[in-house]
Amino acid sequence: MSYRTGVISSLSDVGAPAWDALLAAQGEDNPFLSHAFLHALHESGSASAETGWQPQYLVLWDGDELAAAMPLYVKAHSYGEYVFDWAWAEAYHRNGIEYYPKLLSAIPFTPVTGSRLLARDDAARAALIELLQAQQDGAGMSSTHILYPPEAQAMRLHEAGFMLRSGVQFHWLNPGYTDFDQFLATLEHKKRKNIRAERRKVREAGVTMRQVRGGDATEADWRFFHRCYSNTYAEHRSSPYLNLDFFLRIGAAMPHNILLVVAEREGEPIASSLVLHTKDTLYGRYWGAVEHVPCLHFETAYYQPLEFCIANGIATFEGGAQGEHKMARGFLPTKTWSAHWLAHPSFADAVERFLERESGGIDAYIDELNERNPFRA
Incomplete structure (x- = not known):
């Protein structure tokens, strides 16, 4: 199937009915992905080109129907992300290579897991990944970072050549x-x-x-x-x-x-x-x-x-980023995901080795936390 593709800088170009219908079509009930929340971030100037968050949303249309979309920003810094890549940026700087601007798919200032590959079906999602790859190759960016996707989407991105990174949050279950x-x-x-x-x-x-x-x-x-x-x-x-x-x-x-x-x-x-x-x-x-x-x-x-x-x-209270102190109040560790692509081959190899070591440390950390379960045996 062929789609009409585009890159938009304002959600006004899509409109709330089409955007929220796409969320509903894929069963996504996440308030941070709603048109109202994202549009408020942009229209208020909180996440805008002036604050270093330039919207460059990817969209795929099938006739008049929005078939797929991706929240995507050109970032001039790494503030407000909660998956930290400052060390990567510093390594680029030490070697005289520009790290910014970069591409980032995330909800600004919001470390909440939710779809980043919004699509009505698998074919549209595959086409969206292809559009993302074409965008990152053609835009001359140093890297692309997709923060807090669901695990299934993280694995799909890994199959497409992205490196995976894991982290920990604390959630309370009812x-x-x-x-x-x-x-x-x-x-x-x-x-x-x-x-x-x-x-x-x-x-x-x-x-x-x-x-x-x-x-x-x-x-x-x-x-x-x-x-x-x-x-x-x-x-x-x-x-x-x-x-x-x-x-x-x-x-x-x-x-x-x-x-x-x-x-x-x-x-x-x-x-x-x-x-x-x-x-x-x-x-x-x-x-x-x-x-x-x-x-x-x-x-x-x-x-x-x-x-x-x-x-x-x-059923679930997601407590936000970090915070072992939450465990004493009944919150338990939950693994989170992010996906990363770096254009520079040598840096990509170095980061991949780092992420392999870090992943083992995260798994051991979660095991240690679970041994300190706050609930009665």
């Missing part, structure tokens, strides 16, 4: 708990005791919690959340990736996927967290506070979302 206490009862005694102590400290500090569904969130809620989010970056001497306009856009466009948790004391908000969710999965995203209260981070960003999962029958 077998059908009736309440938070039933979940606690499954943990080792020390873990259970520590969680109860952490929650008690927050209550004794006079803090109350409010869960705000996206449809009920006011502009004041979003402005306060953004203040908290920005404060977290300021405390780490960094600049926030996302602006208030982005959060207001997703709040308006996809309220059914959004939960804000607001911590208050004496009627005044002091902290907030944002999670996104579907009926099956909740994704921890951002948190921040305007004053310090011991253990408030855990209550706002973990325990309140866990209660929400239990109350709504949500």
Whole structure:
């Protein structure tokens, strides 16, 4: 089958109905891949050419139907990716070779697994990979990086000549708990005791919690959340990736996927967290506070979302990037994937050898983590 192919710099060129229909056709229920989320990133200027994220989405059309698509960016840096290639860029620099710009398929600032090869069927997916290979060969980029694809897509990319890299995240699984206490009862005694102590400290500090569904969130809620989010970056001497306009856009466009948790004391908000969710999965995203209260981070960003999962029958809570401390709160290690292609043969060989060694270390690390399972035997 022949497709009409293209490279687009704005999702306005596709439109929400066609894009979201493609997601539905391949059974993808991931809010970060929705037209609303991606378009908000671009239109708000959070992920744009000016910030080093130049959209170059690949699209395949079969007549008037969108048959396949790939979120793809020309990157001028490696910020906001969560699969770190700074050492590779430095090695290129030391040898007088340009590493940037590079091609990157990912959801900006979002370490969440989801389809990167969006396709209605296998034939369209194969054609999309061919288009990607033609694009990377013709554009003169140093490399192509596909972050957080599902394992099956990672293996498909490996067959097409990409090198694979693995990583670790921590996910919480809900077998059908009736309440938070039933979940606690499954943990080792020390873990259970520590969680109860952490929650008690927050209550004794006079803090109350409010869960705000996206449809009920006011502009004041979003402005306060953004203040908290920005404060977290300021405390780490960094600049926030996302602006208030982005959060207001997703709040308006996809309220059914959004939960804000607001911590208050004496009627005044002091902290907030944002999670996104579907009926099956909740994704921890951002948190921040305007004053310090011991253990408030855990209550706002973990325990309140866990209660929400239990109350709504949500099966999985993806806790985001890194963080062994999540295991003490019932999260377990899960392998993640990325795929990489480097144009320079010598560097490709060196990186492939590195990834082989790193992969063995990741597998051993996951085995070690599983030996420290926080649940009762």
